[in-house]
Amino acid sequence: MSLTKIYGIHAVQAALDYSAKKIQRGWIDAQRQDRRLQHLINELADLGIAVEKNERRKLDRLADGKNHQGIVVEIEMPSVRSEDQLKQAVVDLNDMPLFLVLDQVQDPHNLGACLRTADAVGIHGIIVTKDNAAGITPTVCKVASGAAETVPVYQVTNLARTLRWLKEQGIWVVGTSGAATQSLYEADLNMPLAIVMGTEGGGMRQLTEKQCDFLLKIPMAGQVESLNVSVAAGVMLYETFRQRKAGEAKL
Incomplete structure (x- = not known):
């Protein structure tokens, strides 16, 4: 313990x-x-x-x-869950899957902030890499303000392999990149999704990007080239949340 x-x-x-x-x-x-x-x-x-x-x-x-x-x-402290537990969780899901994938995000403050947003929009879990990434630490728990207990964090050894498996389960993998041609607000996100965010500086690794079904960018009107990863994750997750709620209202 x-x-x-x-x-x-x-x-x-x-x-x-x-x-x-x-x-x-x-x-x-x-x-x-x-x-x-x-x-x-x-x-x-x-x-x-x-x-x-x-x-x-x-x-x-x-x-x-x-x-x-x-x-x-x-x-x-909350425990990090395994890849096998992730697979079982996906199989057991009864509603539309939504996961946040963090590709070697190392800042514990960013992971904690992502956990808070993840809890707010009701996603099914955050997937992190085993190497070169933040895990559940006291700092993460402090920043998450309780969300480290409510949102499962799954740690995987080979992220590219995990993304391939998620796609086999019918989950679309969407990456975020400033070089993408399609805006977040032009995309249909009302589908089973795993949203991939890259590192604070370098973005997604090449092997990770190759597993993405499509790439999206967050429109930027100012001079800053990119957003903090936890802020970008919040924008992505809340647009997905908005579209899903709008879809439910039409039923």
């Missing part, structure tokens, strides 16, 4: 909402008294989770000097 510490009122509330059974213990600032903190203390007490009252400087150490807002909890 791998444990990590999370801190801050919002992050601890998310842990209580989505993964209360994984919280092992907690620490609070004995000098701090406010309603939001007391609410969390009461929830922890109701669950029978031991909470220690300490001086602020101990919480500062536990939170590595970050802003903990008077509370720190130790929690079992």
Whole structure:
């Protein structure tokens, strides 16, 4: 069991909402008294989770000097799922598949932000590479604010092989590239999809791009050449979400 510490009122509330059974213990600032903190203390007490009252400087150490807002909890980290689990999940799906694929995205803040958006639009999972990529870390969990518990993260060894398998299951693989000729807003995304995002600097690898059924670009009106990968993923996922909701409304 791998444990990590999370801190801050919002992050601890998310842990209580989505993964209360994984919280092992907690620490609070004995000098701090406010309603939001007391609410969390009461929830922890109701669950029978031991909470220690300490001086602020101990919480500062536990939170590595970050802003903990008077509370720190130790929690079992979510586990990354395997390629076999991904295949079983795809086979078991009863609704239209939607996956986000991150090709060697290494920044944990980007993975955490992608998890939050993924939860918001209800996708079925994020697929990441085993090598040269961020996994589930304390930073990811903090940025994800509970979404690391609700959105499965599947780690695969050979991404090109996984994409080929997804296509065999009837899932279209769409890549994102500034060099694409077709705009995101010109494409029909109301279909089984795996949306592939490349690295923060270099985009998708060539082998990954070769597996894509088609490529799309996000229109850019300013001088900046590209978006942060988590922002670009958000744009792609929400346009897909919009089109699917519009399709449902016509039924």
